[in-house]
Amino acid sequence: MTPPAPSKLAMVPFVSVDNMMRMVRDVGPERMMTELAERIEADFRRWPAFDKTPRIAAHSPEGVIELMPTSDGKAYAFKYVNGHPGNVRTGHQTVTAFGVISDVETGYPALLTEMTLLTALRTAATSAMAARHLAPSDASVMAMIGNGAQCEFQALAFRAMLGIEQVRLYDIDPAATAKAARNLAAAGLRVTSCASAQEAVAGAQIITTCTADKQFATILTDNMVGAGVHINAIGGDCPGKTELHRDILLRSDIFVEYPPQTRIEGEIQQLDPDHPVTELWQVVTGRAQGRRNASQITLFDSVGFAIEDFSALGYVRERVARTGHCQMLDLLADPDDPRDLYGMLLRSAG
Amino acid sequence: MTPPAPSKLAMVPFVSVDNMMRMVRDVGPERMMTELAERIEADFRRWPAFDKTPRIAAHSPEGVIELMPTSDGKAYAFKYVNGHPGNVRTGHQTVTAFGVISDVETGYPALLTEMTLLTALRTAATSAMAARHLAPSDASVMAMIGNGAQCEFQALAFRAMLGIEQVRLYDIDPAATAKAARNLAAAGLRVTSCASAQEAVAGAQIITTCTADKQFATILTDNMVGAGVHINAIGGDCPGKTELHRDILLRSDIFVEYPPQTRIEGEIQQLDPDHPVTELWQVVTGRAQGRRNASQITLFDSVGFAIEDFSALGYVRERVARTGHCQMLDLLADPDDPRDLYGMLLRSAG
Numbered sequence: 001m002t003p004p005a006p007s008k009l010a011m012v013p014f015v016s017v018d019n020m021m022r023m024v025r026d027v028g029p030e031r032m033m034t035e036l037a038e039r040i041e042a043d044f045r046r047w048p049a050f051d052k053t054p055r056i057a058a059h060s061p062e063g064v065i066e067l068m069p070t071s072d073g074k075a076y077a078f079k080y081v082n083g084h085p086g087n088v089r090t091g092h093q094t095v096t097a098f099g100v101i102s103d104v105e106t107g108y109p110a111l112l113t114e115m116t117l118l119t120a121l122r123t124a125a126t127s128a129m130a131a132r133h134l135a136p137s138d139a140s141v142m143a144m145i146g147n148g149a150q151c152e153f154q155a156l157a158f159r160a161m162l163g164i165e166q167v168r169l170y171d172i173d174p175a176a177t178a179k180a181a182r183n184l185a186a187a188g189l190r191v192t193s194c195a196s197a198q199e200a201v202a203g204a205q206i207i208t209t210c211t212a213d214k215q216f217a218t219i220l221t222d223n224m225v226g227a228g229v230h231i232n233a234i235g236g237d238c239p240g241k242t243e244l245h246r247d248i249l250l251r252s253d254i255f256v257e258y259p260p261q262t263r264i265e266g267e268i269q270q271l272d273p274d275h276p277v278t279e280l281w282q283v284v285t286g287r288a289q290g291r292r293n294a295s296q297i298t299l300f301d302s303v304g305f306a307i308e309d310f311s312a313l314g315y316v317r318e319r320v321a322r323t324g325h326c327q328m329l330d331l332l333a334d335p336d337d338p339r340d341l342y343g344m345l346l347r348s349a350g
Numbered sequence: 351m352t353p354p355a356p357s358k359l360a361m362v363p364f365v366s367v368d369n370m371m372r373m374v375r376d377v378g379p380e381r382m383m384t385e386l387a388e389r390i391e392a393d394f395r396r397w398p399a400f401d402k403t404p405r406i407a408a409h410s411p412e413g414v415i416e417l418m419p420t421s422d423g424k425a426y427a428f429k430y431v432n433g434h435p436g437n438v439r440t441g442h443q444t445v446t447a448f449g450v451i452s453d454v455e456t457g458y459p460a461l462l463t464e465m466t467l468l469t470a471l472r473t474a475a476t477s478a479m480a481a482r483h484l485a486p487s488d489a490s491v492m493a494m495i496g497n498g499a500q501c502e503f504q505a506l507a508f509r510a511m512l513g514i515e516q517v518r519l520y521d522i523d524p525a526a527t528a529k530a531a532r533n534l535a536a537a538g539l540r541v542t543s544c545a546s547a548q549e550a551v552a553g554a555q556i557i558t559t560c561t562a563d564k565q566f567a568t569i570l571t572d573n574m575v576g577a578g579v580h581i582n583a584i585g586g587d588c589p590g591k592t593e594l595h596r597d598i599l600l601r602s603d604i605f606v607e608y609p610p611q612t613r614i615e616g617e618i619q620q621l622d623p624d625h626p627v628t629e630l631w632q633v634v635t636g637r638a639q640g641r642r643n644a645s646q647i648t649l650f651d652s653v654g655f656a657i658e659d660f661s662a663l664g665y666v667r668e669r670v671a672r673t674g675h676c677q678m679l680d681l682l683a684d685p686d687d688p689r690d691l692y693g694m695l696l697r698s699a700g
Binding site for chain 1: 359360364366367368371372374375379401403406408410412413414415417419421423426428430432433434437438440441442443444446448450452454455456457458459464466467470497498499500501502503526529533536679680681682683684685687688689690691692693694695696698699
């Protein structure tokens with residue numbers, strides 16, 4: 001007698017990196033980020049419906065491992081993500097991630113997926129979504145300081161959603177800039193490789209910072225930021241890791257995802273705990289104003305929030321249900337009689 | 351040109367339910383629980399080395415979904431687990447789980463595994479480990495109130511580690527008792543099926559309660575618990591879910607895993623927040639006394655703690671490394687140049 005095959009209830013769809021790449025290629029990176037942004041904005045519009053908690057971080061000298069859960073009462077999602085700036089030295093990714101979306105009614109996982117790529121896409125989608133509310137409406141040039149794994153996704157999302165035509169690149173490592181310049185030129189963007197951050201920001205209406213060092217760094221100093229600019233600050237995202245000089249923060253109107261998390265992790269960890277900030281969901285819903293005038297400096301102090309992953313996981317779940325591009329994993333024990341877990345074990349011997 | 355195969359760094363070993371059942375059969379359930387108990391006790395002995403946090407719970411009317419992370423600074427582990435008492439009605443498991451163990455140095459997951467079966471094993475292993483310190487040394491009869499999925503594992507662990515020879519079963523559903531009686535008699539235990547909880551506890555030196563209702567229930571009343579008994583209370587494990595009458599708690603010396611979590615989830619949620627309890631790790635290390643005399647009532651108010659899962663995941667990781675009984679999942683994006691995630695996507699088209 002052969003052991004019985006696992007039942008349907010035991011199986012959970014799994015999206016590998018390979019299947020995720022296939023999805024991104026099938027949809028197209030810019031269209032997928034645009035669709036993700038729509039979904040993220042729709043979820044920000046119903047912000048109060050979500051359980052929210054600052055992510056649960058385990059810090060070590062080498063980096064951080066985080067769990068980011070949230071739920072809207074129907075679905076539950078969490079992401080596992082690490083951040084290890086030194087990983088590059090051993091050929092590892094700085095950030096890797098995977099996640100799960102579940103049905104609240106049963107608690108059963110409905111999808112397991114890689115999220116290294118998906119996080120890159122949703123982060124850029126969130127930045128562009130925020131910039132649509134905050135950046136000057138005529139923005140066509142973006143400075144990109146930090147040309148690592150997130151760089152191209154940011155540039156393409158800003159082209160697709162804000163009409164950015166030119167990117168001005170700078171990284172302390174010229175090889176990173178060369179890599180990004182090659183990829184973005186091939187994608188049809190006008191690319192200028194710069195020798196300093198100061199040079200990169202010249203003429204840019206939007207400044208994106210996404211460097212990876214885990215230390216208080218000053219990527220931008222006050223004199224580099226002119227009136228009317230929108231700053232999209234991605235890289236300051238854990239305690240002790242910031243990118244902007246404090247004086248810039250004091251001149252800016254600051255927009256954040258979830259204040260209890262951003263106060264710990266974002267650029268605003270440099271400010272008093274009661275420094276005024278505006279929650280992005282309130283801008284999206286019209287309860288708060290985004291950009292007010294042409295001379296205002298707006299700053300999106302982005303750290304990444306669980307609801308963005310929830311949106312992305314929901315997107316992938318729906319798409320996989322249509323395409324079937326996944327593997328089925330025998331992840332959940334499913335005895336014939338739910339109370340007979342031991343009997344299932346016995347009978348599995350066949 | 352075919353797209354390049356995922357590199358070794360991209361792959362994470364996955365232990366399916368099928369491979370977990372194979373492991374349990376290969377090792378033998380009782381030996382595996384004994385080895386798990388040794389490992390859990392060793393980790394309890396170095397309790398201060400662990401990052402500890404109460405689990406992160408998302409409650410809904412139907413049940414709860416929890417994340418349980420911990421780390422000893424070298425490895426990081428978390429478990430996803432749900433608890434949905436109504437699931438049995440639709441043929442789902444009340445509790446399903448999976449988990450991951452990672453290397454803190456890189457943040458990379460080292461193993462993904464089913465944990466529905468593994469949780470059943472580690473829960474029973476923990477109960478038996480605690481009972482070795484707390485139960486009367488001559489115990490040979492255990493009452494088991496609640497004959498669901500956890501029941502057989504408890505009985506076998508207590509036979510293997512405490513020499514229990516007879517189990518006295520009771521469940522409000524006679525079909526559950528019949529199932530457990532069949533399985534345990536086949537395993538060579540002396541089994542008595544009882545018509546009431548009162549009848550089940552007669553002559554037992556150890557009383558194990560593991561019922562699943564999410565409500566304040568009274569499985570045991572004060573008059574049912576005689577002097578000298580050890581109570582192994584498994585089922586009271588979330589807010590609003592308890593099994594024992596408060597008067598029993600007041601007569602018992604109470605031992606817990608991690609007080610900040612047990613005060614919220616355990617039987618002691620019925621007591622004042624400063625009611626004295628003893629932490630099990632202090633008994634294990636000899637800093638606190640376990641059983642003092644033959645008339646004392648000891649109560650292990652078990653809710654399950656992340657360190658037990660950490661121990662179990664470490665055990666599985668080592669065993670899988672020896673046997674290779676796993677699948678390799680393409681879970682982590684691994685571009686040739688870690689900063690060139692976008693380039694990997696482009697090149698994946700082949």
